[in-house]
Each structure stands twice: as C-alpha cells, then as structure tokens.
Amino acid sequence: MPDLNPAQFAAVTIIDGPVLVIAGAGSGKTRVIEYRVLHLVQNKISPESILLLTFTRRAAREMLERAGRHDSRCKNVEGGTFHSFAFKTLKRYGKIIGLSGAFTILDEGDAEEAIHRCCAKLGFFEKKERFPRKDTLRNVISISINKGISIGRVLEKEFPHFLQYTSDIENLREEYVKYKIDKNYLDYDDLLIYLRLLLENEEVRNRLSQKYQFIMVDEYQDTNKLQGDITCLLAERHRNVMVVGDDAQCIYGFRGASHENIMEFPKKFPECKIIKLEENYRSTQSILDLANSVLENVKNKYSKCLVSARKKTGEKPYLLFFKNAHDEAEWVASKIKELRDEGVFLSHQAVLFRSAYISIPLQAELSKRNIPYQVFGGLKFYETAHVKDVIAHLKVITNPRDELAWNRVLMLVEGIGLKTCERILEEIMVYANSDDVIAKVFQTYVAKRDRYAEGLAKLKDALKLGHNKDLNVGEQFEIVLKYYKPILQDKFDDWHLRLNDLETLRQIAMRYESLEQLLADFAIEPPEKGVWMVEPSVPEEEKPLTLSTIHSAKGLEWEVVFIIGLIDGVLPVSFALNDDDEIEEEHRLFYVGITRAKNNLFLSLYHEGIRGGINQFNKISRFVDVPNVLSKLEQKGAPDGKIKSVVTYKQAEKVAPTPIYDKKSLLRKVIEFFK
C-alpha cells in the first residue's frame, strides 16, 4: 500500500457496508478508488463482482487503466458509465421487461428525427401558430425525465413562451415512447429508465446484486435522480456501496444532476460511514488560495477549505489581458512552446475553456507552429452529417428494420424526397431481412425506371456487396465509402476535409470484429476526435497538448493549465445570467477549472469581441473581477493598468429589495392566478 493519509487509508480499507466519501478537488480521490479496487481484489474478492460506475467515458477509462497497472486482475473489474452499464445489462436482461435484445441506440440527432416523425403523426405541424422545433422538444422531454419533473415545470423554467403547448408535448412524449418501443429504439434517457425499471423486478435485482457484490460510484455529485435510484437499487441488498463526490464540483445541473444524491445518501443508508478528504495533493498553495477565494464567492457555502499538502507555495497565478482573441492565442501558444523548451512536456500542459468555439483561434495558432494537440469536448465528430450518413448505411446493412437509418440513406439518393422515401420505407418494413429487401423492394423500384431508378440501383449494388458475410468490417466500410463518396462531394463544399474524417473512421472500423460491435460502441462510447491517433506506446514527451472544455477536464490534472476566454458572457455563459442557480453552476465550473492545475495557472481574456456582427468590449468575468480573487492574481497587460468597464451584460442588482416571494411561492401565485 502506498503513502496514504488516515482518511484515505480508511476509505481504501473499508470492505463492507455503505461509505460516503466527500473528496475535495485534488484530494486523491482517484487514488482512493484505484487502491480500494486493488485492496478488494487482494482480499480475495473476485474482480468480476466489483462494479465501478462513473459519469464520463474518460473517467471510466482512466480509473480502470490505473488500477490495472498494479494488479492485472483489476482489469476484470466491471466498469464504465451508467449508460454503458445500462446498455450491457439491458442487452442481457432486457427481455424480462419486454425489450428485444436487438435494440438500436438513438443519439441526439436520431432522437430528434424520431420526435419529428411523432410530431408529424400527431399533426402538430398543421397548426397555425409556430410549434417548438424538434431539438427544443427533445430537450424539454429529456429535462423532464432527467430532473424528474413535469413537462409543465420544464416549460415554466426554461421555455415559458411555449407553455401553451404543455399538453401537446405531454402527448408527444407518450407517442415518442410508443414509437421507440415499437421500433426497438432506445435513446440515452431510455437506457437509464429501463435499467431502473428492470431493477425494480425483485428477481433481476437479486441476480444483479449477487453478481455485483461491491458497487463504487465516482463523481456522485453529478449523477441525476435516475442514476441515484439505480445505485440504491443495486446496493439495496448487500449494501456494499461506496460513492465518492464533491458538492463543490457539481457542474452537470443542466443534465439533471444535483448534489441532492449526496445529501440523500446517508438517509438511504443510515449505517453509512462518512469520510472526508480535505488535504490537497495536487496544487501549490498559491493556486489553492485562489480556488478557495473563488469558492468563498459562491453564494451557497461549501465547507471545503483546501490546504496544500505540498511544501511549495508556488508562483502566483497570472491574469492576462489581451486586445483580441488572436493576441491571446499567440501568447498562449508561445508560452506553451517556451515551457516545453524548459522541460514541461506538452502532455503535462492543458488549455481549458468554457465553450469549444473559444479554442478555434488557438487551434489555428498551434497548427501554424506545429504544436500537436488533441481536443476534448465540443463539436462531436461522430455527430457530423457525413459521419452519420456513413453510419446510417452500416446500420442498414446490419439491421434492415432500422427505419431511421433507412430514412437517412434513402433521402440521400438523387430524386428521392420526403414522399417517395415514405413509400419505399413502408415497403421495406414489410420484410425482415436484407436479402428480401434487396430482392423484392429494390428490384421493383429499379425496374420502374423512375427518375430515382439510377440512384437506387447504385445503392442496391452497394448494399448487396456490403451484405456479403465473408467480408470483414474494413471491407464492408470501404464498399459503403465508395458508394457514398460521390454523394459527399455533391453535398459538401468542404468534402475533402470530411473525407479525411471518414478515412479515420475506416481505420477505427477495421479494428472491429463485427459491424454490430462497431455500431454499439459508436452509440455508447463514441471515439473522440484526435484521441485514437495517440497510441499508448508513444513516449510521454511526444504526446500532444490537451485542449478541453472544463466539463471534459473534470477529474484530470496537469502541471500547467491555461484558462482562456474569461469573459463575462463566456464564463459565466450569457444564457445562465438570468438564473441564480445556473450562475452558481458556472461559478463552480470556474472552480473546477482552477483546481486542475498543479504548478502553474494562467487566466486570460481578450477585450475585442464580435458577437452577431456587432463589435463590443468584452468585460472581465464577474467571477474574476472580485477583490478577494484579484488579490490572488498577478495581473499583466491590462490596458492603462485598468480595465475600462463597458457594460456588456447587466450585472445582477447589488442591493436587491427584500423579496416578497421566492421563486417557488411566485410560481404558486401565478398558477393560482391562472386557476
């Protein structure tokens, strides 16, 4: 066992019973999980009976890899995100609750398409007034599920202008559920819903409790109600459950996460032991001083006061002002290079930001200087149109009953529009296997010599070829790509860039044994752009720099961290400004960003902003522009040593009158009024 402080040691060596670990940033939480897994395995507990659930794919990967390094048996520990665990479990036991084993996962885009179809079925688009768009509808339904509140409540809070459609959306939700059950589709939320439903069955619950004797959940503060329920159901019988979290780092409220699960845990498991990890092993005291000041300013107090266990005070974090985004990017890029020349590996540095678009000027600058980097978060490569197009073809080859995939494939054929597509689709759905579809449906349509006959003939040939059982996944992929390439070139001006993506995708596909496996992984654990290119064998000094959204950086650490774009309206993001809870979440997000740094931290912003074609002066983030925070920072480059304050976003009233109603009672009042 390595050096562990008493609290860590206690957490690592508890074997039985429920445990709640409250772990401040950098307090060695990952180490605790890593060594607890090891400790369990070394105490004759079969690794297969340990279940480690995390919130993001990255965290899951990292945790298991670390534990596996000490004892290869740890690699057999069952681990992953709640969603991937749900997927595996439902594949296996789904039949019990009436799910077929051959379901398809819908990503957000697919789900929107499905909702669109349901809307059409219900005739919502024939209304005179504007009906909400499909992405809004999906969002409303998803929030209501993840937060466990009614459609009406969601609309009140997020889209009050659509309140009139409350009952329509309720009907839509039902229709959408029906549609998915009928077509064997599950969206991300369904994975959790049906897993919980499955666990409510006593027999299944017992069987799974039997299999997973030890449950561990990381980042518990970022789990939502459903995930909390799932955790409790899994552990209800044997009660061997350890949850680890930090309420100050809850940053997924928009997905229904709430620190309530942490608060509720001792109530659900009254016999639980609570262990607090408060000593910070990651950062220098200067960085922690800043972090603590930031936390002080968050309205809801969190008890954490991190103290560095490291001897070093370290350099004061910097706060840098730039004229425009380009200047900022230039400076950051050259500083990164400078640090690398001083011996800090690129892989030990990271640039963090609130939103992906903030990093675009920097990406350009890094490319110009040949600094290798990988980007996490933001625009997802697997959700781009060209990737989805190709995947749809693969889906059709795998499962000829996938209506949404067919829809996408057919709509790409020259001369086929909405109506023709519907007609062909109806016929396709009659048949259960691809051979029949090709022989019966396609044959007749091609024979008709309509304007789309040529396109369909090409598709038919490609599908026929692709369906050959003797081919490996790479070869199947190539057939699809060959068919799709002319469509790609016709559809996109930047097709050569997109073709690159598809080439990378082909290389990923080649590693798979079967298309089914590829498609399942793609839905549940999709590859992140740039990540797969880094082989594990590459020596540390050649690994690239990390660019990441703060959300995706959670749980990770670097020697040097840059947080760029600290602008009011970016962090906090402008959409959060009219809701106190959301501002607070942004505030915690800033805290999470700061606490990723071990030795050096650089905060920066630029003043020249162009938003919606209008030039404006970007103001420093309200989270930074506070005396107790500024005093912890070394400022550089402020014009005239002062920040000219041009109001871009209205600050919340400093002297608020005593409220007569709080939000809840106001809501009640309004509802009363309507009655």
Add this chain to the structure above:
DNA sequence: CCGCGGAGTGTTTTT
C-alpha cells in the same frame, strides 16, 4: 413531388 433559395432563428456543457 423534388430541390433550391430566401427568410428567420438562436447561439453551451455530455451520455
């Protein structure tokens, strides 16, 4: 009935 072009809309974070 398809496909193109103009108007209008909302712009984040992740499974």
Add this chain to the structure above:
DNA sequence: CACTCCGCGG
C-alpha cells in the same frame, strides 16, 4: 453566422 424551415419554380 450556421442551421432549419418554408414557399415557390421546375
């Protein structure tokens, strides 16, 4: 500014 939706011409 990028994407979606709608209306019109072919």
